[in-house]
Amino acid sequence: MVGIPTNWFEDFFHGITLDLWRKAIPKEKTKAEADFLIKVLSCGPGAHVLDVPCGNGRLSFALAKHGYQITGVDLSEEFIYEARSMSTDLAKDQPAVTAGGSDSIRFVLGDMRRIEGESIYDGAYCFGNSFGFMQHVDMEKFLAGVARALKPGSRFILETGMAAESILPDFEEQSSHEIGDIVMTVKERYLATESCIDSEYIFERDGKKESRFAKHWIYTTAEIQRMLERAGFAVLDTYGSLKFEPYKLASEELFVVTEART
Ligand SMILES: C[S@@+](CC[C@H](N)C(=O)[O-])C[C@H]1O[C@@H](n2cnc3c(N)ncnc32)[C@H](O)[C@@H]1O
Known part of the structure; x- marks a missing residue:
């Protein structure tokens, strides 16, 4: 990432x-x-x-x-x-x-x-x-x-x-969620000196896989x-x-x- x-x-x-x-x-x-x-x-x-x-x-x-x-x-x-x-x-x-x-x-x-x-x-x-x-x-x-x-x-x-007090106490580096016909695996890294979460979202649907990347600044x-x-x-x-x-x-x-x- x-x-x-x-x-x-x-x-x-x-x-x-x-x-x-x-x-x-x-x-x-x-x-x-x-x-x-x-x-x-x-x-x-x-x-x-x-x-x-x-x-x-x-x-x-x-x-x-x-x-x-x-x-x-x-x-x-x-x-x-x-x-x-x-x-x-x-x-x-x-x-x-x-x-x-x-x-x-x-x-x-x-x-x-x-x-x-x-x-x-x-x-x-x-x-x-x-x-x-x-x-x-x-x-x-x-x-x-x-x-x-x-x-x-x-x-x-x-x-x-995504306020710091909401997201950081239970921060998980990897999680998986099934939403309708989509399985989403989220891999996350907290960049402590930037107060920022880098995320990779891996979506799987109908046997196809797709990755997207996001950043979320934590205030x-x-x-x-x-x-x-x-x-x-x-x-x-x-x-x-x-x-x-x-x-x-x-x-x-x-x-x-x-x-x-x-
Ligand atoms: C998680 S969705 C939430 C949409 C809506 N507020 C809701 O509650 O259903 C986030 C939305 O932010 C929009 N978005 C992201 N960055 C944006 C920007 N710089 N300007 C305007 N819209 C933006 C995306 O296109 C997306 O529709």
Whole structure:
């Protein structure tokens, strides 16, 4: 696993990795996340919310059903194509979900490092374990872009399963998972001086094997909060689950609720 490029995410998210993600997240989890977001975003129906990175829009659609206007941004052409196709189908089959017109749910092929707009969103969130794909300087660009794009006083909710306090206590160098018809073996190495995990994902399906490589930068919970504060957010709450339990050592997920400062 030598020399994984820092921009690994630019060509990691296609084909089998997307199939894995589609199969890995049960509908019940998406519903529970959407219910949590509705509570903590604290904005009313019709509010314009940014979902970044949105993947195939699983959470965008769940929130649109509650009357939010959604803009989803993602770098994966395949996911954005899928999300746009689903929104076209939805407009035909369930017009109530897209009642605000074609703009009520919109998917943009774009990069987290270059969030566009100024004071246009009433809320934003980054879910699906996507915080930490990029090195510090790029994560800061992402947070600064979200802060700029939000209206002052609106909320940004961050979820990650990769905060140091979540991932390091049970760090495993090798694990195997069966997800639908895909068997995934993950080989990982923690680069202590870089605070970074290098990973090789070996996927096996229908007798075919495929390897992909990724890097994940590990930020402590306090560091994530400092990054958010520096970008212009006030941290309001941290939670360790969708049930609002406190975040503690070895919690599987971290949720940070923030507000864009005025
Ligand atoms: C694990 S998926 C999560 C997607 C979505 N948040 C969810 O919960 O379903 C990670 C997503 O991050 C996207 N991504 C990775 N790097 C990105 C970047 N620099 N800019 C925008 N999207 C990015 C990938 O294309 C992928 O769709």
